[in-house]
Structures are given as C-alpha cells and as structure tokens.
Amino acid sequence: MARRDASAISPTAYYTSAVWLHHGLSHPAFAHLNSHLYYYGLKGPQMAFKLLGGPTLDDFLLARHQIIDHELDAAIRDEGITQVIEIAAGLSPRGWRFAERFRDSLTYIEADLPGMAERKRKLLKHGGIDSDHHHVLDIDAFASDGASLEAIARTLDPARGLVIITEGLVNYFDTDTVAGLWTRIAAVLKRFSKGIYLSDLHVQSVNQGMSVQAFMGALSTFVRGRVHLHFSGETQACEQLLASGFDWAQLLTPSDYRQILPDCNRSGADLVRVVKARCGALPSAHAPS
Numbered sequence: 095m096a097r098r099d100a101s102a103i104s105p106t107a108y109y110t111s112a113v114w115l116h117h118g119l120s121h122p123a124f125a126h127l128n129s130h131l132y133y134y135g136l137k138g139p140q141m142a143f144k145l146l147g148g149p150t151l152d153d154f155l156l157a158r159h160q161i162i163d164h165e166l167d168a169a170i171r172d173e174g175i176t177q178v179i180e181i182a183a184g185l186s187p188r189g190w191r192f193a194e195r196f197r198d199s200l201t202y203i204e205a206d207l208p209g210m211a212e213r214k215r216k217l218l219k220h221g222g223i224d225s226d227h228h229h230v231l232d233i234d235a236f237a238s239d240g241a242s243l244e245a246i247a248r249t250l251d252p253a254r255g256l257v258i259i260t261e262g263l264v265n266y267f268d269t270d271t272v273a274g275l276w277t278r279i280a281a282v283l284k285r286f287s288k289g290i291y292l293s294d295l296h297v298q299s300v301n302q303g304m305s306v307q308a309f310m311g312a313l314s315t316f317v318r319g320r321v322h323l324h325f326s327g328e329t330q331a332c333e334q335l336l337a338s339g340f341d342w343a344q345l346l347t348p349s350d351y352r353q354i355l356p357d358c359n360r361s362g363a364d365l366v367r368v369v370k371a372r373c374g375a376l377p378s379a380h381a382p383s
C-alpha cells in the first residue's frame with residue numbers, strides 16, 4: 095500500500111501550533127518561526143474564503159481540539175484513566191497542559207515521527223516545561239514493529255486504563271491505511287482495563303457544497319496530497335470502527351458542545367466530527383437501561 099511522504103503534512107503541524115498559540119491554548123515555548131510564517135501566510139486566503147461565505151481552518155481546528163480536551167478530561171476525572179498516548183502530536187500543547195493539570199497522577203506520552211519528536215523534546219526542554227510524567231517518543235503510526243504503538247503500549251500498566259488520541263492525522267491517509275491503524279489501536283486498547291480512542295474525522299455528508307469543496311482543494315494543495323473523506327457519513331464511520339474491533343463508537347458533533355465550549359459556536363465548527371470509541375465495558379452512564 096502506498097504511503098504518502100509524512101513531511102508533506104508537517105507544515106500543518108506548524109500551522110496548528112500557531113492556532114493553539116493565538117487562541118490562548120498554548121505556551122510561548124511552542125512558538126516556532128515556521129508556525130508564524132504559515133499562520134500569517136494563510137491569513138489572506140482564509141479571509142477570502144470567509145468573505146465568500148466559506149469556513150476557516152481555525153473554526154474546525156478549535157472545535158476539534160477543545161472537544162478532544164473535554165473528552166480526555168472526562169476520561170481522566172470521571173473514569174479514572176491515568177495513561178495517554180497521543181500519536182502524531184506534532185507541536186500540540188495538549189500533553190504539556192494535561193501534564194501541568196494532573197501532575198504525577200497522569201502519564202502522558204506524545205509520539206511523532208523522529209524529526210518532529212526531537213523538535214518537541216528540545217522545545218519542551220528549552221522552555222523549561224518538560225516533566226518526568228510527560229514523555230515525547232519516536233513513532234511511526236503505521237508500523238507494527240520498531241518504534242510502534244504496540245511497543246510504547248507495552249511499557250504501560252494495563253490496570254490504569256489508556257486513552258489513545260490521533261488529531262490531524264487520519265484524513266491525510268487512505269481508507270485502508272486508516273482502517274489498519276484503527277484495528278491496531280483497538281487491539282492495543284483491549285489489553286487495558288479501560289480503553290478510549292479520540293480523533294478528529296471529516297466525513298463526506300458534512301463537507302459538501304462548492305465553498306467547502308474549494309476549501310478542501312486548497313487544503314490538499316497546502317499538504318501536497320489528497321485530503322481523504324473516507325466515509326459517507328457518521329453511520330458508515332461507526333460501522334468501520336466496530337469492524338476494526340472497537341466495542342462502541344460515536345461521532346461527536348461540535349454544535350452539541352456549544353453551551354460548554356464557546357469555540358463550538360464558530361460557523362465552520364460542524365465541518366469536523368470527533369470520534370469517541372471504546373474497548374471494554376461501557377461506564378454505567380452509557381449503558382442501556
């Protein structure tokens with residue numbers, strides 16, 4: 095199976111890091127010159143899309159990021175899960191924020207391709223915001239040996255539960271590649287007392303219309319490859335998650351979070367969905383009565 099050059103989607107990691115920073119979600123240590131270059135470089139085209147009634151990247155990036163934060167916080171506080179692996183973390187500040195919030199009661203592992211992981215380790219160290227319970231490791235999300243998810247998960251305690259996150263990864267890869275990744279994530283989570291997977295996902299049904307198509311075309315040009323909309327809608331995406339081995343799956347809609355997460359009110363927020371999938375028994379609040 096052909097795998098795209100990962101360096102092509104690295105610019106998006108710089109762009110998103112600037113978004114998190116400009117919206118007060120990050121730390122000045124995460125400010126990289128490239129981040130500002132991409133952020134201000136895309137401001138003009140984004141304004142043009144907005145004037146034509148189209149979405150902006152920031153609308154759905156902020157929605158997805160904050161819903162993942164919210165669901166991760168709930169998994170830790172309400173379900174007592176105390177281990178996280180965030181795959182393709184890029185320059186996201188989430189690992190730092192959660193490590194600050196939960197201190198040594200949480201083990202947070204971020205992982206990315208070696209070049210990006212090394213950049214992140216340096217940035218955390220130079221900024222003086224690294225800590226013993228927050229680790230940045232090398233990974234290839236699609237490898238099942240070497241620097242793999244399975245190898246990282248083997249170092250964790252099955253009794254403490256595990257949340258696995260992918261943010262800004264799956265829509266850059268084709269359906270077979272994503273289904274393979276989901277199958278491996280589900281297999282890893284099954285070994286833990288509680289297992290939750292969180293990810294952003296764009297589906298076809300909410301990404302239609304000329305302005306959205308033009309926008310997806312522009313994004314594909316930026317990342318030098320196709321942005322894949324694998325599934326017709328939420329039902330098909332959930333079917334694939336269940337077929338991949340999860341016991342329960344739901345796609346969360348940003349507008350349902352409007353009351354608690356103000357960024358979910360943005361006009362383009364609903365262009366994205368957040369996958370929440372589980373392995374193992376449902377907590378009682380979700381169980382059918």
Ligand SMILES: C[S@@+](CC[C@H](N)C(=O)[O-])C[C@H]1O[C@@H](n2cnc3c(N)ncnc32)[C@H](O)[C@@H]1O
Binds near residue numbers: 103184205206
């Ligand atoms: C769009 S960025 C998202 C970064 C971060 N999650 C965020 O939302 O700010 C995509 C990230 O995926 C990483 N990536 C690409 N291919 C990968 C792979 N095979 N394994 C792990 N990470 C990968 C890139 O290095 C980059 O950091």
